[in-house]
Amino acid sequence: MTRETVVDSRQEILRTAARLFQQRGYDATSMNDVAAALKLSKGGLYHHFQSKDEILFEIMNHAMEITDERVLNPVRAIADPEDRLRALIRLHIEVVLSPRDREITVMLHENHPLPPSLRKRINSRKKDYIHFLENLMAEVQNKSRHAHRAKAKVSPRAAAFALLGMINWIYQWYKPEGDLQAQNLIPQFTDLIFGGIFA
Amino acid sequence: MTRETVVDSRQEILRTAARLFQQRGYDATSMNDVAAALKLSKGGLYHHFQSKDEILFEIMNHAMEITDERVLNPVRAIADPEDRLRALIRLHIEVVLSPRDREITVMLHENHPLPPSLRKRINSRKKDYIHFLENLMAEVQNKSRHAHRAKAKVSPRAAAFALLGMINWIYQWYKPEGDLQAQNLIPQFTDLIFGGIFA
DNA sequence: CCGGATACCGACCGACCGGTCGGTACGCAC
């Protein structure tokens, strides 16, 4: 079996495991459940991964890579800070709501079960994202094309955490069949960030 | 033993269990752990509660009661809609950050493990809170003392979910020893909601 | 002082957990 098919089968295991972890929770999903969903025995599953922790870690790492590729990289290519922030809000919401990428939801919800050493590595990548967003917020506030009478009272750091919370909490209440869908959500959250509830 | 001391011991069990559930997670905390923390045997613990699920449900119910008493009731007494929203933001943040009330964090994080019938009852109370906040948002936008040139683009529903996310996500990153503390956070989140990042 | 309810203990149960291991079927290189 070639290198690529090895990678592919690992990827498929991760996708299936992420789906189950998101539906039932990490602790409530047994390795037997994951193996059965892949039509595999538990022993066969352990041929591909050393431990349940390793699977969770790889899912979270993959989630961070998705974020890098689909949010950060496209956003970095945009010159104007305000446009950059608008794009980040849109792309981040789209990634969180993408039905394909359940790794994201698992990463948002299941950080407790990871052993400390692995958790630190994930948290480190999360902090990088926060710092990027914090710097972007500062840039928008300083160099915006808007005219402001005074320095903004909201610190970039608080704004970054607020935006992150708004978006990362969506998975807790979002129903695709509900009346508040992704395409309504993106402009409304954008307006709220830029101008508050009176925007 | 009188009725009150029975209630008291149940309350103390719930407080201890909530602390452990918040620290280690619900699934990762065994009934033995809870019993040991109370200097009780597992059998003794089962004298007070029928099941682990019942403990989790009571913790969440208690969390909703705390929210009613410490956020909703004080807020309802305020006449002006804008003042009412400002108070809600402050009180809700304070409740989430209160080191005494770990039930809140458990309610925010551990809804998956609850059996469906119990989860429905909790979700119903959460929806009541959402509806209250949604109506308050609409009231603020309509009857505010501010002057606005046009109808707000942000719907009350989206604004309600955004505020909820901002606040309920705090427990994921907040460090009491960090540079962004509760007393900084409250005015900044308030300003952000009312006026965006340029406020 | 007695009797029943209350609070609690500790041994125990069956199920299931994450993980291991010996064995094997199969495909590909030579």
Place this chain on the structure above:
DNA sequence: GTGCGTACCGACCGGTCGGTCGGTATCCGG
């Protein structure tokens, strides 16, 4: 065809889980 590595199976391991149960100490009302 032979040899070998990969993928996989299924039985099994020690341990832990939520929950049960028979028995007992304690306390309180009469």
